[in-house]
Amino acid sequence: MSEHDHHELTCAKVVELVTEYLEGTLDPLDRERFERHLVICPGCETYLSQIRTTISLAGRVTEDDLSVEARDALLAAFRDWSRA
Amino acid sequence: MPLVSSVEHEAARVDERELLARLRAGDEGEFMRLVDELGPSLLRVARLYVKTRAVAEEVVQETWLGVLNGLDRFEGRSSLKTWIFRILTNTAKTRGVRESRSIPFSALGDDADDESGPTVDPDRFMTDGEFAGHWASPPRSWSQPEARLEAAETRAVIQRAIEALPSSQRTVITLRDVEGWSSQEIRNVLDLSETNERVLLHRARAKVRRALDDYLQLGS
Numbered sequence: 001m002s003e004h005d006h007h008e009l010t011c012a013k014v015v016e017l018v019t020e021y022l023e024g025t026l027d028p029l030d031r032e033r034f035e036r037h038l039v040i041c042p043g044c045e046t047y048l049s050q051i052r053t054t055i056s057l058a059g060r061v062t063e064d065d066l067s068v069e070a071r072d073a074l075l076a077a078f079r080d081w082s083r084a
Numbered sequence: 085m086p087l088v089s090s091v092e093h094e095a096a097r098v099d100e101r102e103l104l105a106r107l108r109a110g111d112e113g114e115f116m117r118l119v120d121e122l123g124p125s126l127l128r129v130a131r132l133y134v135k136t137r138a139v140a141e142e143v144v145q146e147t148w149l150g151v152l153n154g155l156d157r158f159e160g161r162s163s164l165k166t167w168i169f170r171i172l173t174n175t176a177k178t179r180g181v182r183e184s185r186s187i188p189f190s191a192l193g194d195d196a197d198d199e200s201g202p203t204v205d206p207d208r209f210m211t212d213g214e215f216a217g218h219w220a221s222p223p224r225s226w227s228q229p230e231a232r233l234e235a236a237e238t239r240a241v242i243q244r245a246i247e248a249l250p251s252s253q254r255t256v257i258t259l260r261d262v263e264g265w266s267s268q269e270i271r272n273v274l275d276l277s278e279t280n281e282r283v284l285l286h287r288a289r290a291k292v293r294r295a296l297d298d299y300l301q302l303g304s
Binding site: 010011012013015016018019020023025041042043044046047049050051053054055057058059060061065066067070071073074075077078079081082083 | 109110112115116119120123124127141144145148149152202203204206209216217218219222223224225226233234238239242243246257261262264267278282285286289290292293296297
């Protein structure tokens with residue numbers, strides 16, 4: 001967002017800025033407008049909090065590990081390598 | 085640019101020098117720790133280029149052999165992690181070509197038709213009048229008991245939603261939110277611009293939130 005006018009943000013705009021807000025890449029003026037909007041808008045507040053919950057729950061998804069065979073083969077390869 | 089203190093940078097560099105020294109000295113515990121730590125991410129990125137999980141696993145194996153081959157010559161101009169992922173993408177691309185199923189990530193392959201447009205259904209906002217652009221139908225809060233949010237079933241909903249994403253969105257959200265990489269690391273490894281990375285992440289998060297919302301509202 002480049003224009004720094006005095007217009008308040010719409011909800012439709014706020015939902016598209018949540019990632020920039022959470023990643024800390026909004027410039028200070030936009031950040032201020034974003035936060036000002038949140039204070040008066042329960043809908044956007046809910047949306048932002050749901051995105052936060054989504055991120056935190058995604059962090060608990062189980063990871064996809066290498067197979068035991070692959071792991072053993074790598075250990076053997078490392079031993080060969082360090083002996084060479 | 086994110087503000088990372090130079091102290092932290094310096095600490096990371098020292099840690100990495102130490103890690104390298106241990107690997108070169110043949111510390112297999114350290115090597116296996118690295119294999120386990122990077123394994124899931126390596127597999128995921130490999131899957132962008134090759135068809136099956138089995139081939140992706142071979143690519144990861146080949147990558148580690150390449151790492152061992154080059155370790156003594158590695159000069160630390162990039163971070164160790166970035167270097168390892170570069171070996172992976174080169175290996176995976178070669179394999180992908182051999183399998184004739186290369187997906188050029190930088191071209192955003194399968195996301196081509198999903199790079200713009202709103203991430204929330206426009207019907208949920210008022211279209212005219214004084215409140216145009218404001219919620220007509222605001223999201224309902226997830227007044228769920230904490231236990232339901234934490235349940236394995238809820239995690240499965242998220243996992244399925246992530247799997248259903250176009251591959252570049254899937255990779256970015258997985259590295260950023262599932263595995264907790266920094267945006268900078270993701271951009272280095274996947275060779276993405278800052279804007280691209282953020283757009284992919286934004287679209288991915290919005291879709292996963294939507295899937296979670298559909299699931300949670302259904303039960304309430």
